[in-house]
Amino acid sequence: MQRGDSLLVLMWGAGAILCAQSTASVWDGVYTTAQSRGGSGLYAKDCASCHGEKLQGREQAPPLAGAEFIMKWADSSVGDLFDKMQTTMPADQPGRLSADQNAAILAYVLSANKFPAGAKALPADGEKLRPIRFEAAKGN
Secondary structure, eight states: OOOHHHHHHHHHHHHHHHHHHHTBGGOOOOHHHHHHHHHHHHHHHHHHHHHOTSSSBBBOOOSSSSHHHHHHHTTHHHHHHHHHHHHHTTTTTTTOOOHHHHHHHHHHHHHHHHHHHHHHOOOOOOOHHSSSOOSSSOOO
């Protein structure tokens, strides 16, 4: 193999990796069941008073489960939702929760919306979550 061929193969491989990273969606199992369980407790403690025990929303706090929630975030990234949580929640003390706590709560929210669990925990980093698309239906 010549040097130019090696470079082409390397570039193709890097491109394939980037494509694989950019095509992830909430339907690909992006959180773990254990992470979601931990997020459930955090949600009950830090979020349910505003968003409701069953994520149904209350007064000015929007629902975090169901068709309205899914349609609001459809075509966004999981990173966008994570960043909103990090910077605006809880409403009475924005930024009080750690990135790990917000990732666990987000895993719980994804679970409550019937998105499947997987083998790897949801990263606690908005940039790492940005390539994961929030899709309303599988395969969109």
